[in-house]
Amino acid sequence: EYRFPVWDYLDGQFFYDTGRVFHNPTDFSFKHFKHSGGVGVRLRTRDLFLLRAQFAYGGEGPKFLLKTSQAF
DSSP states (O other): OEEEEEETTEEEEEEEEEEOOOSSGGGOOSSSOEEEEEEEEEEEOSSOEEEEEEEEEETTEEEEEEESSOOO
């Protein structure tokens, strides 16, 4: 994830994720990883996080997210 300032109280972000779920450690492989990426904005004040909106696209199609909590 890369975050950057847009205006005083608005940040932009680009993100990319890849991975795979394994049921057992012996199933580990670098084959068939899934990928997704997207963009987003975060609205905040100097001391308080207010809102985030994100758009992502991956193997399951496009997704839009609007939340009042931070990702982490």
